Amino acid sequence: xxxxxxYSVEGVIATILFLxxxxxxxxxxxxxxxxxxxxVWTEEAxxxxxxxxxxxxxxxxxxxxxxxxxxxxAEMLPGRLRKILFTGIDLVYLGIMGHLCWIGYTQVxxxxxxxxxxxxxxxxxxxxSAFVASFFILYRIIRRIAAGRSGETDGTQVx
Amino acid sequence: MxxxxxxxxxxxxxLGGVPIGIAMIFVSMGYFYYMDRGVMFATQRMVDGxxxxxxxxxxxxxxxxxxxxxxxxxxxxxxxxxxxVGHVRGGLGHVNVLASLFFSGMSGSAxxxxxxxxxxxxAAMREAGYDxxxxxxxxxxxxxxxxxxxxxxxxxLYGVIANVSIGQLFLGGVVPGVxxxxxxxxxxxxxxxxxxxxxxxxxxxxxVNTLFWKSLPALLTPMVIIGGIFSGxxxxxxxxxxxxxxAILIDLVFYRELTFRRLWDAAYETTVTSASIxxxxxxxxxxxxxxxxxxxxxxxxxxxxxxxxxxxxxxxAVNLMIFIxxxxxxxxxxxxxxxxxLVPVAMGFGIDPVHFxxxxxxxxxxxxxxxxxxxxxxxxxxxxxIPYQKLARAIIPWLIPPIIVLILVCTFPILATGxxxxxx
Numbered sequence: 001x002x003x004x005x006x007y008s009v010e011g012v013i014a015t016i017l018f019l020x021x022x023x024x025x026x027x028x029x030x031x032x033x034x035x036x037x038x039x040v041w042t043e044e045a046x047x048x049x050x051x052x053x054x055x056x057x058x059x060x061x062x063x064x065x066x067x068x069x070x071x072x073x074a075e076m077l078p079g080r081l082r083k084i085l086f087t088g089i090d091l092v093y094l095g096i097m098g099h100l101c102w103i104g105y106t107q108v109x110x111x112x113x114x115x116x117x118x119x120x121x122x123x124x125x126x127x128x129s130a131f132v133a134s135f136f137i138l139y140r141i142i143r144r145i146a147a148g149r150s151g152e153t154d155g156t157q158v159x
Numbered sequence: 160m161x162x163x164x165x166x167x168x169x170x171x172x173x174l175g176g177v178p179i180g181i182a183m184i185f186v187s188m189g190y191f192y193y194m195d196r197g198v199m200f201a202t203q204r205m206v207d208g209x210x211x212x213x214x215x216x217x218x219x220x221x222x223x224x225x226x227x228x229x230x231x232x233x234x235x236x237x238x239x240x241x242x243x244v245g246h247v248r249g250g251l252g253h254v255n256v257l258a259s260l261f262f263s264g265m266s267g268s269a270x271x272x273x274x275x276x277x278x279x280x281x282a283a284m285r286e287a288g289y290d291x292x293x294x295x296x297x298x299x300x301x302x303x304x305x306x307x308x309x310x311x312x313x314x315x316l317y318g319v320i321a322n323v324s325i326g327q328l329f330l331g332g333v334v335p336g337v338x339x340x341x342x343x344x345x346x347x348x349x350x351x352x353x354x355x356x357x358x359x360x361x362x363x364x365x366x367v368n369t370l371f372w373k374s375l376p377a378l379l380t381p382m383v384i385i386g387g388i389f390s391g392x393x394x395x396x397x398x399x400x401x402x403x404x405x406a407i408l409i410d411l412v413f414y415r416e417l418t419f420r421r422l423w424d425a426a427y428e429t430t431v432t433s434a435s436i437x438x439x440x441x442x443x444x445x446x447x448x449x450x451x452x453x454x455x456x457x458x459x460x461x462x463x464x465x466x467x468x469x470x471x472x473x474x475x476a477v478n479l480m481i482f483i484x485x486x487x488x489x490x491x492x493x494x495x496x497x498x499x500x501l502v503p504v505a506m507g508f509g510i511d512p513v514h515f516x517x518x519x520x521x522x523x524x525x526x527x528x529x530x531x532x533x534x535x536x537x538x539x540x541x542x543x544x545i546p547y548q549k550l551a552r553a554i555i556p557w558l559i560p561p562i563i564v565l566i567l568v569c570t571f572p573i574l575a576t577g578x579x580x581x582x583x
Contacts, residue, residue: 067178074176
């Protein structure tokens with residue numbers, strides 16, 4: 001994946017959300033000192049930033065094809081068969097993501113009238129994260145299928 | 160029966176190449192379609208699964224470790240460890256373990272240790288005449304200390320899924336982490352004696368002192384975390400944010416190697432890694448609905464009650480299960496999918512959830528170095544340019560020290576619960 005640009009729109013948005021999250025958590029800590037009067041919305045805002053960051057960044061994970069996977073059986077298949085298998089997986093993924101996008105939209109509609117506990121916005125603003133992120137994910141899956149890159153991965157290693 | 164089909168189908172998809180978290184979403188959606196129930200709440204469950212304040216500690220600790228790695232602090236830690244124990248028989252083997260112990264106080268990830276420190280350690284050992292098998296195996300084995308000594312991403316995730324105090328878990332891991340380091344160093348001493356490995360000349364106190372002061376700001380990181388949590392000033396998530404700010408500050412003041420571009424790249428990479436974990440957490444949120452509906456915890460509890468008549472037997476059974484599964488399944492998956500079902504059963508047997516957590520984390524860390532699916536082995540093989548088969552054979556004797564520590568922790572709960580109980 002060397003010929004891809006280093007950054008993407010969704011990656012940049014997610015990173016900005018992540019840095020915002022750090023600022024919010026620091027504000028929460030400083031808000032307990034005599035220095036400043038701590039706002040009450042920090043914990044909820046931090047959680048919401050994390051949820052938005054996580055969902056939006058899934059698009060970037062798709063772009064880099066970096067989901068955690070253990071494809072050692074699939075890796076044993078001959079090249080062409082493996083390509084067909086991974087393209088098939090991506091097509092199923094595309095279908096399910098399309099449905100999840102619709103479900104995400106109905107979720108936003110359902111929660112539009114529910115207010116957040118501390119933030120001056122409806123809960124729909126939280127659930128919209130999955131709906132908005134699904135567009136990035138769908139876009140990345142379609143591009144991957146079109147470019148014939150299904151299954152190319154470095155895999156993320158965490159623990 | 161439904162549970163077996165769900166689990167089997169998921170495993171089939173994972174082995175077939177579907178990403179782990181996505182396979183959970185596939186299977187869950189299939190279950191919802193088939194049962195004609197729950198489909199319209201799928202995204203709500205995924206969002207709610209992530210909407211947790213303690214979970215925020217995961218990206219924050221990943222970011223803190225990435226900053227410290229970018230700032231080249233690992234070089235200072237390695238040099239300090241070398242000045243302390245490089246002259247002992249098997250010198251660089253001990254340095255490898257001690258540097259991992261130091262690094263574990265800043266990073267909560269074994270793979271960050273294997274990848275970050277590993278490259279430098281293996282290069283130094285190769286240059287000094289150590290063979291690749293020994294260098295690779297001790298690098299992989301010492302990386303398991305990372306998630307035992309605070310901070311620990313694995314413990315944060317366990318704390319979230321088991322609803323256990325993350326601060327207590329952090330403290331609970333200290334003694335087993337140090338015991339693992341000691342056990343590995345004893346093993347290094349024995350092996351180095353047989354193979355007559357070289358050692359460094361003893362450093363003067365002046366040199367040690369200089370290197371100590373250079374490493375001190377980084378070495379103080381766990382004090383900031385533990386001190387903040389147990390003074391009641393920070394929650395673990397807040398402690399993670401403070402660690403990020405602390406890492407940036409110590410670089411600005413002492414090391415001066417971090418640029419804005421490096422900081423941005425570390426944040427960018429953190430979001431990608433965190434989203435990869437978040438996908439699995441979101442998938443687990445869907446899975447847990449199926450588990451609850453199919454009464455999985457009750458079924459698993461009955462299964463264990465049939466084979467175990469007391470807490471020790473239960474722990475032996477669980478450890479064997481995690482060890483065997485760990486040879487084939489990624490540790491993160493075992494932690495997020497299987498452990499939540501086991502926690503209530505363990506509590507039913509009267510096992511302290513902190514004790515159980517430390518056992519699980521230690522066993523999971525052993526699993527990342529057990530072939531064929533040992534993630535630490537993959538990382539070390541990659542960064543050290545050592546053939547995987549060679550490393551997979553060489554690691555086997557190095558499983559003995561952590562397994563002995565695991566047996567000790569299972570038998571003597573105080574090793575895990577002693578420190579946390581002092582702070583209660």
